[in-house]
Amino acid sequence: MARSTAGSPKARTLAAELRKLREDSKVGVRELARRIGKSHGWVNRTESGARSITVDDVTRILTGLEISSPERERLVEMARAVDEPNWLRPGIPGVREELVTLIEYERTATSIIEAAPLLIPGILQTTDYARAVMAGLPVSEREAKIGMRAARRDVLTRRTGPAFEALILEHVVLDPVCAPEHHGDQLRHLLRMGELPNVTIRVIPSHRHAWIPLYAGHFIMFEFGDASPIVHLETLASGVFLSSPGVVNTYAEALGTVRQAAMAAEETADFIATCIDKIEETL
Structure with a gap:
């Protein structure tokens, strides 16, 4: 499965995009964690770019935030094209x-x-x-x-x-x-x-x-x-x-x-x- 490398330019940018979407949606970290069945620490590490991010991770987060196309398609595509130095x-x-x-x-x-x-x-x-x-x-x-x-x-x-x-x-x-x-x-x-x-x-x-x-x-x-x-x-x-x-x-x-x-x-x-x-x- 396509997975971003933690700390890479794309991982950091993708993480920042996900955090911005959550903040724009006025959903707290703990609330998003509850919606997607993850810990709030997992959400924090994902949004900071400290952990690698898979396409499934992005899809899960966007579903929890109720984000639809075309923003959804853009971010999923970003998650697919990973590890470009x-x-x-x-x-x-x-x-x-x-x-x-x-x-x-x-x-x-x-x-x-x-x-x-x-x-x-x-x-x-x-x-x-x-x-x-x-x-x-x-x-x-x-x-x-x-x-x-x-x-x-x-x-x-x-x-x-x-x-x-x-x-x-x-x-x-x-x-x-x-x-x-x-x-x-x-x-x-x-x-x-x-x-x-x-x-x-x-x-x-x-x-x-x-x-x-x-x-x-x-x-x-x-x-x-x-x-x-x-x-x-x-x-x-x-x-x-x-x-x-x-x-x-x-x-x-x-x-x-x-x-x-x-x-x-x-x-x-x-x-x-x-x-x-x-x-x-x-x-």
Whole structure:
């Protein structure tokens, strides 16, 4: 029988989807356990991704929650396609699906490292900056995605939040993708976030005249206390989750190289403050 591997990208995402459905249905853990003839510990372990999940498990839970098609078919199909070490999600990810996945990884990660060669990391974006970046999207989709980013920011200020490190190319800080006043607000927000004890922001100078792995593209590495690391790549039309050890190790080595090229956190703060002063002179 198809069974997901506990801790894999698909297992974690499937578990998060099941938990979200239960919460949306306003059914408690113990009530669901009673309905499906399992212990509440079994439900908790299933929803946290701590145990492998079979198609029968998914069917049983969806029956207990009285979930019907097409949501039922989608989740059963997800349970069938298991154990893909590098998981490609074709098509533009739906807002809800991406929200559930990223927030689940951010919620359970002990460490998040984001390499940002093009834009301010989404988890650090202000609403106005995010709105400018998403200007080409339909209004309803854009506002939903902006709400998603606002929700993601909350994980960094949580008492048990993960350690977060942003490695950002210099031109990303300098590039005014939004109005000057919003650009200044975004940089001030970076300074405030960088003051949090669990957040480190470092800028990589653009005038190094040497190639570094950050030029190859944006990625996020999630590290967990009870599972192997996962790397997330997002392209124009798909999201990719990488968990095979060799591939993840390649990204870990790339992060080491990028860190060597980056300014110290204190130097980065001074650089951002200088950029803010220059913006304010133009207003």
